[in-house]
Amino acid sequence: MTPVFLEVKNISKSFASNAVLRDICFDIREGEVHALIGENGAGKSTLIKIIGGIYQPDSGEINIDGQVVHCANPIQAMERGVSIVHQELSLAQNLSVAENIFMRREIINKIGFIKWDVIRQRSREIFDQIGIEINPSDLVGTLSVGMQQVVEIAKAISLKARVILMDEPTSSLSEKEIDRLFTLIRELKKQKVSIVYVSHKISEVMEISDRVSVLRDGRLVFTKDARETSVQDIISAMVGREINNIYPARSKGVGEVVLQCKGLTRYGYFRDIDFEAHSGEILGFYGLIGAGRSEIARAVVGADKLTSGEIFIDGQKTVIKNPEEALKKGIAYLTEDRKQMGLFLDFSVAKNITSSTPSKFTNESGFIKSHNIAAVAEDVVRALTIKTDNLDTDVVFLSGGNQQKVLLGKWILPKPRVLIVDEPTRGVDVGAKALIHQKLRGLADEGMALVVISSEMPEIMGLSDRLAIFREGRLTEVLDNSKGQVSQNDIMERAVK
Numbered sequence: 001m002t003p004v005f006l007e008v009k010n011i012s013k014s015f016a017s018n019a020v021l022r023d024i025c026f027d028i029r030e031g032e033v034h035a036l037i038g039e040n041g042a043g044k045s046t047l048i049k050i051i052g053g054i055y056q057p058d059s060g061e062i063n064i065d066g067q068v069v070h071c072a073n074p075i076q077a078m079e080r081g082v083s084i085v086h087q088e089l090s091l092a093q094n095l096s097v098a099e100n101i102f103m104r105r106e107i108i109n110k111i112g113f114i115k116w117d118v119i120r121q122r123s124r125e126i127f128d129q130i131g132i133e134i135n136p137s138d139l140v141g142t143l144s145v146g147m148q149q150v151v152e153i154a155k156a157i158s159l160k161a162r163v164i165l166m167d168e169p170t171s172s173l174s175e176k177e178i179d180r181l182f183t184l185i186r187e188l189k190k191q192k193v194s195i196v197y198v199s200h201k202i203s204e205v206m207e208i209s210d211r212v213s214v215l216r217d218g219r220l221v222f223t224k225d226a227r228e229t230s231v232q233d234i235i236s237a238m239v240g241r242e243i244n245n246i247y248p249a250r251s252k253g254v255g256e257v258v259l260q261c262k263g264l265t266r267y268g269y270f271r272d273i274d275f276e277a278h279s280g281e282i283l284g285f286y287g288l289i290g291a292g293r294s295e296i297a298r299a300v301v302g303a304d305k306l307t308s309g310e311i312f313i314d315g316q317k318t319v320i321k322n323p324e325e326a327l328k329k330g331i332a333y334l335t336e337d338r339k340q341m342g343l344f345l346d347f348s349v350a351k352n353i354t355s356s357t358p359s360k361f362t363n364e365s366g367f368i369k370s371h372n373i374a375a376v377a378e379d380v381v382r383a384l385t386i387k388t389d390n391l392d393t394d395v396v397f398l399s400g401g402n403q404q405k406v407l408l409g410k411w412i413l414p415k416p417r418v419l420i421v422d423e424p425t426r427g428v429d430v431g432a433k434a435l436i437h438q439k440l441r442g443l444a445d446e447g448m449a450l451v452v453i454s455s456e457m458p459e460i461m462g463l464s465d466r467l468a469i470f471r472e473g474r475l476t477e478v479l480d481n482s483k484g485q486v487s488q489n490d491i492m493e494r495a496v497k
């Protein structure tokens with residue numbers, strides 16, 4: 001029997017009156033991958049943060065190697081071999097890779113300067129060890145989310161972590177990057193490093209885990225050997241009922257062209273993109289990460305400059321200078337990056353939901369009509385089943401999946417004619433995912449034109465009426481999927497060279 005490295009004993013935690021974890025018992029064996037699964041708001045990130053010394057439990061204890069330990073902060077946890085790779089990445093964007101890895105324990109020479117050559121060299125050694133090429137001098141902000149994740153893992157390795165807590169490590173990774181992460185995890189296992197792995201992608205979890213624990217409403221439902229459970233078993237433990245991920249029916253009728261794009265080009269990102277979005281229809285954008293889909297969306301709403309190309313709304317040629325103007329002209333873009341661009345984390349749920357429609361909530365003299373805000377926000381919270389104590393809670397205190405729902409609510413509210421959603425179900429649990437799919441189809445049925453960008457093949461196939469496939473900044477083909485006739489192969493052939 002593999003020895004237990006870390007044991008969580010009867011841990012409970014509340015935030016004000018909200019009991020988030022109740023009497024949790026859970027252990028991590030040496031060199032195992034232990035998955036932690038549960039609905040949005042079930043308490044997964046909170047448990048991870050308690051193990052990692054970020055939060056203190058109200059009661060219960062943590063043992064490492066059979067000894068009770070108290071970690072007052074993440075540094076103390078790291079000293080005992082516990083590192084976290086966060087759900088929302090937390091690296092300093094304007095520092096180099098090497099500085100991030102050796103943050104707060106820079107290697108200093110006699111006169112107090114950082115020994116750059118040493119930290120660069122050590123970073124390089126770690127990347128060699130894990131077989132990934134990253135230049136330690138690069139600024140973290142210039143790396144893809146996937147690569148930033150690798151930097152966080154490199155940091156954990158440099159700290160000689162014995163357990164790495166990964167909170168939704170693959171929610172923004174491409175399939176290739178996921179493969180690479182899995183290879184890395186298998187390598188770490190061989191070195192007896194344990195991994196706690198939080199994810200909503202259950203099939204993925206089954207592939208990589210040795211054991212699976214399910215949390216529901218702050219309680220541990222079960223811990224089982226991965227071989228002794230199944231996707232259905234896990235889902236019913238999570239939600240207490242069966243969910244078959246059945247996609248909504250297709251378009252009831254495609255209307256006129258609302259948005260037409262001709263020859264859109266942004267040097268270095270995408271070239272000669274032609275497409276049109278019809279009222280009543282969901283147009284899917286599929287491509288591997290780096291294919292240019294988000295960049296096109298950003299340029300359409302004026303967040304980035306186009307080198308050339310034309311945009312027509314209702315047949316009228318138009319120029320869009322920035323996202324506010326886009327919204328005025330009826331085009332909204334829900335970004336994939338909720339932390340940097342999507343939400344105001346220090347603002348309340350109500351303010352975030354209504355932030356894209358400010359004029360609706362001010363009277364003639366510009367004062368905010370707060371009772372209207374509350375009423376409208378309440379409706380959105382109910383419609384999207386957003387789990388929050390109340391409407392005044394700051395968004396930063398919501399779980400990741402619930403933040404995603406707030407973001408969706410914010411962009412649905414102004415009722416745009418064209419809604420572009422980028423990875424709309426990122427970090428969202430299976431039940432909530434089905435709800436968001438229904439909601440998107442409902443909007444199309446009401447006459448909105450939807451563009452859905454997704455890297456998840458089943459989602460894009462299940463949802464789209466037509467499917468635009470991108471490869472390296474080019475639109476390779478738009479496929480008719482009005483009867484769900486497009487196959488995985490059809491897509492891959494056009495997405496990969």
Ligand SMILES: Nc1ncnc2c1ncn2[C@@H]1O[C@H](COP(=O)(O)OP(=O)(O)OP(=O)(O)O)[C@@H](O)[C@H]1O
Nearest residue numbers: 015020040041042043044045046397398399400401
């Ligand atoms: N710092 C905090 N203050 C107040 N409430 C919090 C705080 N952190 C988390 N919560 C609440 O605790 C509950 C559990 O949140 P947690 O982030 O642990 O969920 P999760 O299982 O990670 O969900 P997701 O899958 O959406 O990431 C939620 O209701 C959340 O609003």
Ligand SMILES: [Mg+2]
Nearest residue numbers: 045087399400
């Ligand atoms: Mg979470």
